[in-house]
Amino acid sequence: MSNSESRRTEGRHGGLPVQGSDSAPNQNGGLPLLRRLAYLATGLAFAQIVFGAIVRITGSGMGCGDHWPTCQGYLFPPLERPDLIVEVTHRYIAATVTIAIIALLITAFMRRAQRGVGGRGGVFRSAMLATGLVLTAAVFGGITVKLSLNPYVIVTHLAIAMTLLAVLSIAVLRAGGWGFDRTEVASPQTYRAARAGVMLAFIVLVMGALTANVLGANASCQGFPWCTGIAVTGTPLYIQVTHRVLAFLLFFHMIGVAVLAQRRHEPRQVRVAAWAALGAIVLQIVVAAGMVEMHLPPVWRSLHQAMGTLVWLSIFTLAALAKYSLAGRSGEEATPRAAVAAA
Numbered sequence: 001m002s003n004s005e006s007r008r009t010e011g012r013h014g015g016l017p018v019q020g021s022d023s024a025p026n027q028n029g030g031l032p033l034l035r036r037l038a039y040l041a042t043g044l045a046f047a048q049i050v051f052g053a054i055v056r057i058t059g060s061g062m063g064c065g066d067h068w069p070t071c072q073g074y075l076f077p078p079l080e081r082p083d084l085i086v087e088v089t090h091r092y093i094a095a096t097v098t099i100a101i102i103a104l105l106i107t108a109f110m111r112r113a114q115r116g117v118g119g120r121g122g123v124f125r126s127a128m129l130a131t132g133l134v135l136t137a138a139v140f141g142g143i144t145v146k147l148s149l150n151p152y153v154i155v156t157h158l159a160i161a162m163t164l165l166a167v168l169s170i171a172v173l174r175a176g177g178w179g180f181d182r183t184e185v186a187s188p189q190t191y192r193a194a195r196a197g198v199m200l201a202f203i204v205l206v207m208g209a210l211t212a213n214v215l216g217a218n219a220s221c222q223g224f225p226w227c228t229g230i231a232v233t234g235t236p237l238y239i240q241v242t243h244r245v246l247a248f249l250l251f252f253h254m255i256g257v258a259v260l261a262q263r264r265h266e267p268r269q270v271r272v273a274a275w276a277a278l279g280a281i282v283l284q285i286v287v288a289a290g291m292v293e294m295h296l297p298p299v300w301r302s303l304h305q306a307m308g309t310l311v312w313l314s315i316f317t318l319a320a321l322a323k324y325s326l327a328g329r330s331g332e333e334a335t336p337r338a339a340v341a342a343a
């Protein structure tokens with residue numbers, strides 16, 4: 001019997017045979033619907049974050065000025081005003097994300113009596129937190145415009161948006177998504193390493209956002225992998241160099257996480273998530289190399305931001321999968337598949 005098999009049978013519920021019931025996920029109609037809504041909200045939130053950077057990178061942030069809900073009097077600006085179209089699209093995606101999250105909240109509320117939906121560790125609580133975060137992000141979006149794109153407000157706005165994406169990823173997991181299989185048990189070592197990856201990734205993101213928003217920081221250090229040319233010194237340079245150094249640290253850390261997860265025969269969902277996160281980081285570093293070598297073309301800046309968001313989502317989802325696969329997790333009945341199995 002292999003390592004993961006022994007961990008599989010022993011680790012949970014005193015070896016309760018859950019195999020059979022897990023294979024009937026649709027017995028309980030609620031979670032597949034919640035899972036679809038959570039995936040939809042996550043996808044839309046991802047698009048909103050990427051579009052938010054496109055608004056800033058194209059300088060369209062002030063396009064609509066204080067006009068709301070119309071933009072310079074238009075609901076759909078004319079094609080000859082791409083700046084207004086970019087800003088309005090960002091607003092409409094924001095509205096769609098909010099509607100999707102509220103739909104998730106209402107559906108979870110209506111099914112809160114179901115296992116895996118109400119209570120601690122249930123989908124409803126993630127949906128409530130996501131609703132609070134999307135409204136906070138919207139308010140911060142308004143403050144960003146009012147304070148004429150102050151870099152520290154923009155970075156706070158991005159941090160709130162990334163937290164929202166993380167909470168939605170948990171909602172997907174609690175609704176049985178991301179290929180979660182509760183019969184497999186992960187080791188605490190892998191969970192701790194993934195959790196350290198989440199903290200490091202969050203700092204890399206914040207330093208990246210500062211590099212993109214503090215004047216002169218993005219052009220301060222030129223060349224790859226280290227600065228072959230210095231255009232600006234002082235704080236802007238320190239910000240970008242810190243971003244780069246921490247990014248490479250994250251890269252090496254995640255190599256360790258993926259290789260050790262493989263060696264420890266961790267659950268398949270955890271191994272796949274670890275290699276996917278590492279793959280996203282490698283792609284991100286390739287994009288970063290192209291971006292700085294070509295002196296920050298807008299399309300590559302946007303691609304770098306989008307890949308950065310994907311790195312965050314993949315590392316956070318890895319840590320969540322590892323956490324939910326830990327043996328003897330309390331509140332077991334609140335985990336997604338357990339709820340389906342028990343229903």
Ligand code: HEM
Binds near residue numbers: 205212223248281284
């Ligand atoms: C794991 C690896 C990395 C992640 C997750 C990451 C993430 C980010 C993020 C989220 C931003 C902010 C983008 C925005 O708000 O528009 C950013 C900006 C930036 N990053 Fe990275 N980054 C990584 C690696 C690197 C590397 C290796 C370099 C340089 C060699 C680099 C150079 C930059 C620069 C110059 C900016 C400013 C771009 C702009 O002005 O739009 N990054 N990064």
